[in-house]
Amino acid sequence: MGSESEKWILMVTARTPTNIAVIKYWGKRDETLILPINDSISVTLDPSHLCTTTTVSVSPSFHQDRMWLNGKEISLEGGRFQSCLREIRGRAQDVEDKKKGINIKKEDWQKLHLHIASYNNFPTAAGLASSAAGLACLVFSLAKLMNLKEDNSQLSAIARQGSGSACRSLYGGFVKWVMGKEDNGSDSFAVQLADEKHWDELVIIIGVVSARQKETSSTSGMRDTVETSALIQHRAKEVVPKRIVQMEDAIQNRDFPSFARLACTDSNQFHAVCLDTYPPIFYMNDTSHRIISCVEKWNRAEVTPQVAYTFDAGPNAVMIARNRKTAALLLQRLLYNFPPESDTDVANYIIGDKSILKDAGIKDMKDVEALTPPPEVKDNIPPTQKSKGDVNYFICTRPGGGPVVLSDETQALLDPITGLPK
Numbered sequence: 450m451g452s453e454s455e456k457w458i459l460m461v462t463a464r465t466p467t468n469i470a471v472i473k474y475w476g477k478r479d480e481t482l483i484l485p486i487n488d489s490i491s492v493t494l495d496p497s498h499l500c501t502t503t504t505v506s507v508s509p510s511f512h513q514d515r516m517w518l519n520g521k522e523i524s525l526e527g528g529r530f531q532s533c534l535r536e537i538r539g540r541a542q543d544v545e546d547k548k549k550g551i552n553i554k555k556e557d558w559q560k561l562h563l564h565i566a567s568y569n570n571f572p573t574a575a576g577l578a579s580s581a582a583g584l585a586c587l588v589f590s591l592a593k594l595m596n597l598k599e600d601n602s603q604l605s606a607i608a609r610q611g612s613g614s615a616c617r618s619l620y621g622g623f624v625k626w627v628m629g630k631e632d633n634g635s636d637s638f639a640v641q642l643a644d645e646k647h648w649d650e651l652v653i654i655i656g657v658v659s660a661r662q663k664e665t666s667s668t669s670g671m672r673d674t675v676e677t678s679a680l681i682q683h684r685a686k687e688v689v690p691k692r693i694v695q696m697e698d699a700i701q702n703r704d705f706p707s708f709a710r711l712a713c714t715d716s717n718q719f720h721a722v723c724l725d726t727y728p729p730i731f732y733m734n735d736t737s738h739r740i741i742s743c744v745e746k747w748n749r750a751e752v753t754p755q756v757a758y759t760f761d762a763g764p765n766a767v768m769i770a771r772n773r774k775t776a777a778l779l780l781q782r783l784l785y786n787f788p789p790e791s792d793t794d795v796a797n798y799i800i801g802d803k804s805i806l807k808d809a810g811i812k813d814m815k816d817v818e819a820l821t822p823p824p825e826v827k828d829n830i831p832p833t834q835k836s837k838g839d840v841n842y843f844i845c846t847r848p849g850g851g852p853v854v855l856s857d858e859t860q861a862l863l864d865p866i867t868g869l870p871k
């Protein structure tokens with residue numbers, strides 16, 4: 450390993466996506482190991498629009514494990530961070546970098562300290578699953594630094610101990626978290642159902658709904674649900690197992706009507722068990738409900754559903770359109786019902802893949818104001834009833850790939866000489 454006066458720093462930078470569940474995880478059977486009461490299925494979101502980048506580094510000159518999140522130092526003392534660090538260090542292998550004269554033996558990892566810097570390219574703790582991308586990226590990048598032999602499924606079982614939904618961010622495309630049966634959690638990990646190319650027509654539009662930071666975290670919310678809701682047992686034992694099979698088929702066959710029906714009803718049932726919790730938990734707000742009715746009205750007016758919606762533990766809407774054409778029509782409807790404040794630049798209101806905006810024929814606010822009511826809406830909504838400013842912005846994206854190592858050193862978040870954030 451070399452002496453403390455040695456100045457070498459070894460680092461790895463990785464990028465990891467976030468994911469949105471279409472069959473929800475809600476409820477644990479083991480709080481420490483984070484073992485769920487049902488399987489869940491998610492779609493990985495394109496990391497070009499929503500992702501975490503993490504640089505992990507090791508040096509004999511570091512005196513303690515330290516972490517910076519979005520430029521601010523945070524504590525690594527929490528049990529979940531500690532579980533991930535312990536599990537990874539326990540599996541670390543020898544690492545040799547002849548060019549830099551570095552030779553780390555596997556037992557050295559127990560003594561060496563780490564510096565970690567992470568950046569989310571989207572708001573943290575805003576209900577956009579930052580913990581999922583963040584914990585997955587931490588585990589993935591450390592596994593690369595310490596040369597772990599484990600595959601992504603085995604790494605997902607470590608990320609799971611950081612945050613349950615994080616285990617599904619170890620793969621791109623469509624991912625299932627198998628709940629497992631063992632008490633030690635060894636069979637509770639993520640598997641890829643299909644990669645992102647399998648169903649590449651889908652377009653995802655996220656409505657970031659104005660909200661204060663949520664009152665009930667997922668962790669405490671699901672604990673209360675398991676303790677007090679009678680419906681959750683029925684959901685976990687009877688409803689989800691059938692839906693998992695049906696959702697796997699829908700994904701395999703690219704059967705959008707079944708996919709949409711299952712995603713919407715499962716989101717609705719998740720929010721129903723929240724309401725069945727005592728005291729009740731409300732994650733969706735009035736704007737969320739209006740988005741649901743906008744989509745439901747349109748879906749009912751068409752022969753088959755055009756758009757699926759799903760909501761996690763917050764008011765943000767995740768809408769999945771069957772293809773680009775539908776996504777453009779959806780965007781017109783969303784902008785008609787939820788226009789930005791008059792002084793907003795449309796380019797800041799629709800972010801991510803802006804080409805959908807072009808498909809929808811919208812360049813500026815004049816085009817938004819000129820939108821006519823969609824055919825399924827009978828009466829023109831007078832401007833005062835439109836919900837200006839109830840949505841902060843929309844993100845246009847698509848299903849995306851899994852974690853990757855960024856080999857371009859300029860993308861590292863830590864300085865290669867000091868080991869501190871750049």
Ligand SMILES: Nc1ncnc2c1ncn2[C@@H]1O[C@H](COP(=O)(O)OP(=O)(O)OP(=O)(O)O)[C@@H](O)[C@H]1O
Pocket residue numbers: 501518567568569572573574575576577578579580581582583584587666667761762763
């Ligand atoms: N890049 C990151 N690296 C490590 N940990 C992170 C990262 N980003 C977020 N976290 C952890 O996740 C916490 C936020 O998780 P929280 O569940 O409150 O919000 P969220 O994940 O954005 O929302 P939700 O899980 O409801 O979708 C942060 O306080 C931090 O501990």
Ligand SMILES: C[C@@](O)(CCOP(=O)(O)OP(=O)(O)O)CC(=O)O
Pocket residue numbers: 469470472473474475483489580611612613614615667668760761762
């Ligand atoms: C509603 C959800 O987003 C709940 C996510 O819960 P978390 O994974 O954030 O909870 P912990 O395991 O306690 O960290 C549904 C889902 O992602 O499946």
